[in-house]
Amino acid sequence: MTTVNSAVSLGLVLGLAAGPALAQEGDPQRGETAAATCVACHQADGSGKHIDGGESWPRLAGQNADYIAKQLKDFKAGRRQNATMQPFANMLDDQQIADVAAYYSQLPATEAEGGGNADEALLARGEQLALRGDWNDYIVSCKSCHGPGNEGAGSTFPGIASQHAGYIENQLRAWQADERGNDPQNLMGSIAKRMSDEDIRAVAAWLSRQTVASE
16 A cells, blocks of 8 residues: 555646756757747647547646756657657757757746536535545546645656646546556556546646736
């Protein structure tokens, strides 16, 4: 039981594999130029896009720079698989990755889409999972790792509040199906497998409706 609780308590790390902070410094001005290839999916303001029933692209604006860089390097190295992202990540060298990550990290977080049609019962379940968890199923609250307001906690846990519902759903299902594997301890796979389809829809919808305070 202690082992299970320790693993689960590391939280709902959406996608988003843990890793040490990256030392390479990025330049946001250079990053804006290098990010020109990212705009088609992630938009000029880094807001991403929710697509009903299709591939949704995450909000990058306001995310931790080291976290973004870690994910780009994982795509480039094949530790994280995505047919859309891989070619674009391969176009960037390590300095450009650091620059792009620095650029998106300093943009203000934007509002998310995809949770507008959720009913009260679904949102209540999503709020429970995000803020309190469900220990009957060994699901810890998202905020225990993703921080107050689920706005992120350093370079390891990304902000998932105001993230598109479609993206959150797709990543959780990828972890369930072992299609995501860039978490060395497979913590997300273990957690996602404990969640029902309704749980996934609920927490995705609720998180997408939360706002991130501007600094």
